[in-house]
Amino acid sequence: MTAQRVLVTAGTGTVGQHVVRELRDDDIEVRVGTRRPQSVREANDSDECVVEFDFVRPETWGAALDGVDAIFLVRPPGVEQGQVTAFVDAASRVGVEHVVYLSTLGADKNVLIPHHRIESHIQQSAVRPTFLRASFFSQNLHEVHGQDVVEHHEIFVPAGTGETSFVDARDVAAVAAVVLTDDRHDKQAYDLTGPEALRYDEVAAVFSDALNRRITYAEPSIPAFIRRMLSRDLPLSYVLLMVGIYSTARFGFAGRVTGDVGRLLGRPPRTVRDYVEDYRDRFEPANPPAATHSPER
Template sequence: MTVLVTGATGRAGRHVARMLHDSGHRVRAAVSDRAATGPWDEKVAFSFTDPGTWDAAFAGVDRMFLMRPPQIGNVRRDMLPALERARQLGVRRMVLLSLQGAEKNPVVPHHALEKWLRASGLEWTFVRAAFFMQNLSTTHAADIRDRDEIVLPAGRGRTAFVDVRDVAAVAALALAEEGHAGRAYTPTGSRALSYAEAAETLSAELGRPIRYVTAGPVRYWRSARRQGMPAAMTMVTLALYTTCRLGLAAGLTTDVPDLLGRPPIDFARFAHDERAAWVPSAVPRS
């Protein structure tokens, strides 16, 4: 069995690749950077928008971890043709990294991916992740590191934060084991936090005050674009934070303990493990 892992150098994909490789599965990493290294058996240059890369990536693959690149907003145009080619070449199982509530939110691109997979005749599993804790140590790290603040349009809403390592473990399980086809899992943490509470935990870990600043949609858009976030990704994240502000992102599940046999990684452990992302001296200055 060969598993193709898209986004193999990303936050979730690298963990999926490592977990599958460590458990003895053959992993083919789909990468955009030919110099990329990681815990896999082979790598292949791949892009959803470059048909010339598809056949080499999909040949001999029967299972696939599917992750939407953040820069792709129109999945019907820019992803579905590649997935159709994968099906033609023998890929029979796809595990999609989706979003909490995607089935009810046609605005997010993951909704269209789920719809296609349901009608595809393939074995599919949706991993509808809650908000990654790691969004704070990557996408929003600069605000915390340089300005001691989290600036988001999430209002006072609570979020069922989940550690990406738990999400990857659920996805790897669905790829490696039988019995998960046609299932949708929503891995979350064990409690929903407001961003003010998240800031308090970061303050305790870092030993300096971190504050949460509620931003309106326009301010958030300008801030995200100024920091280099692509427009398509900015639109998606704005929609997601709006669901949080409206109180729709706080739902908790027991999928992580039910599937993995252990509690979810909590926010305090995440903050400790990722603290270097927010320590100014840990980040080289240009």
């Protein structure tokens, strides 16, 4: 059965906000789950339903799940695996039929990461699962690393010379909307990547060309990366998580490219160039320097 009422967890997040928009365009009743509903309501004058939802506060689950038949499930950083699986069990008990879980590329084989264990738990529950195993989001380049591009004109990540098959969060959201509104995708798993794998020096070249100023790849050591991130008051646990993510690229495990996005959407996935051009304003310094890079034609 196609979903009629969908709870989007992390509904204002990197992917969730776009899932909400896609489903609303499909005339699906959307319930936006967020820890701070009042601030969302004040900032958003649409008529979408915003509810308080927090994995670590089970008292928020009942109202968020009331009448829901499908969930777009995201595990935010810092939320423990057991809190997510307990929520899945609660959803199953109240009759939720379909869970679309935003996982990570390679989760089916990597038994060491929480995504693998959460996938296994969902498979053993009474809900019908769909797994979206996404590569590294292009949007992380401004949400996490935009300050380095703006202030230092560099991409500062410890990924060595490894490649990454960046995927645009908007494409992941569009796929989520497809699988939530068509039950032919129940009990399926999709590996979501962009159309190509790039080294970070190649990403820097794309930035340089699109922004018309020179952006370099700093290729910092892991200790240097940790020091800079901690200087911005980021939690050590989050910084170490980033180190783990970039280590997968450093050791050559993040470059796999698939065609799932294109097959599911009927169009090519967005490129890193598309992303940079669409988010250009996020990378512009307050007092931009004179252009130092001439795009090739």
